[in-house]
Amino acid sequence: MPAQSIDGIALSQKLRAEIASRAAALTAKGKQPGLAVILVGEDPASQVYVRNKVKACGDVGIHSVLEKYEADLTEEALLARIAALNADPAIHGILVQMPLPKHINPHKVIEAISTAKDVDGYSVLSAGELMTGLDGFRPCTPYGCMKLIESTGVDLRGKHAVVIGRSNTVGKPMALLLLQANATVTICHSATPDLGLYTRQADVVVAAVGRRNTLTADMVKPDAIVIDVGMNRDDNGKLCGDVDFAAIREVAAHITPVPGGVGPMTITMLLMNTIESAEKA
Numbered sequence: 001m002p003a004q005s006i007d008g009i010a011l012s013q014k015l016r017a018e019i020a021s022r023a024a025a026l027t028a029k030g031k032q033p034g035l036a037v038i039l040v041g042e043d044p045a046s047q048v049y050v051r052n053k054v055k056a057c058g059d060v061g062i063h064s065v066l067e068k069y070e071a072d073l074t075e076e077a078l079l080a081r082i083a084a085l086n087a088d089p090a091i092h093g094i095l096v097q098m099p100l101p102k103h104i105n106p107h108k109v110i111e112a113i114s115t116a117k118d119v120d121g122y123s124v125l126s127a128g129e130l131m132t133g134l135d136g137f138r139p140c141t142p143y144g145c146m147k148l149i150e151s152t153g154v155d156l157r158g159k160h161a162v163v164i165g166r167s168n169t170v171g172k173p174m175a176l177l178l179l180q181a182n183a184t185v186t187i188c189h190s191a192t193p194d195l196g197l198y199t200r201q202a203d204v205v206v207a208a209v210g211r212r213n214t215l216t217a218d219m220v221k222p223d224a225i226v227i228d229v230g231m232n233r234d235d236n237g238k239l240c241g242d243v244d245f246a247a248i249r250e251v252a253a254h255i256t257p258v259p260g261g262v263g264p265m266t267i268t269m270l271l272m273n274t275i276e277s278a279e280k281a
């Protein structure tokens with residue numbers, strides 16, 4: 001039987017309905033949640049993502065402020081804007097869309113955001129909170145992947161999870177979240193000599209590489225859960241993930257599609273983090 005496709009759009013709708021009722025409760029108490037979204041430059045994909053974030057805020061009753069700047073904005077000016085937003089009581093979350101133009105140091109920018117408003121969960125302090133199991137904002141993409149896995153009803157305790165990719169924004173936090181859920185975790189990466197050796201043993205595979213067909217059907221254990229974080233283009237320019245969806249579907253128990261899997265959940269978990277921030281303020 002082909003795998004169940006895990007529907008990120010349907011799960012997002014369900015979670016966004018919960019978020020909307022929490023936002024309404026806060027607004028009724030005179031504390032409407034607020035998110036500042038900063039975009040520097042004209043990257044076409046980033047423009048779509050920020051537009052979708054602002055629209056998603058409107059849909060759930062989160063007040064959003066979109067600040068768009070030319071690509072030649074100085075680092076100093078961006079840091080000054082972040083300082084002002086840190087001090088603004090109507091703003092509970094600050095998001096700087098990545099990537100930034102080359103002349104701006106992303107680490108400096110991320111560290112300038114108050115930890116209490118770091119709804120992207122990208123700062124060193126947020127990473128430390130995740131590492132030590134303290135309350136804090138989880139990076140939106142891995143947080144969304146965990147919700148997608150949770151939606152299958154499979155308990156991760158004692159399961160073997162393999163994460164392919166070791167980025168600070170996806171691979172590493174993903175491994176920590178899986179560990180927190182009591183999975184046995186292996187991280188594979190570009191220097192792993194025989195990827196299939198690890199993935200064939202995995203009950204859960206999370207592919208976050210940025211290269212299509214990284215995971216093929218012969219590399220997947222029957223009944224595994226496969227989460228595809230990749231966003232690539234095939235030879236016809238069509239959006240595709242890191243995994244061979246059609247073939248793996250015949251082997252796995254659950255698999256996320258691209259588009260319609262992890263992507264929409266990234267935005268949903270940003271809304272969730274913003275609500276949590278407003279509730280704590």
Ligand SMILES: Nc1nc2c(c(=O)[nH]1)N[C@@H](CN(C=O)c1ccc(C(=O)N[C@@H](CCC(=O)O)C(=O)O)cc1)CN2
Nearest residue numbers: 049096097098099120140259260261262263264266267
């Ligand atoms: N500050 C941040 N920058 C970036 C993040 C982030 O979480 N915070 N993540 C990515 C981009 N991103 C959100 O910002 C994002 C990417 C993709 C999707 C999405 O819904 N994708 C759709 C397909 C879209 C398409 O057709 O092109 C899907 O997978 O269904 C949402 C958000 C980098 N920057």
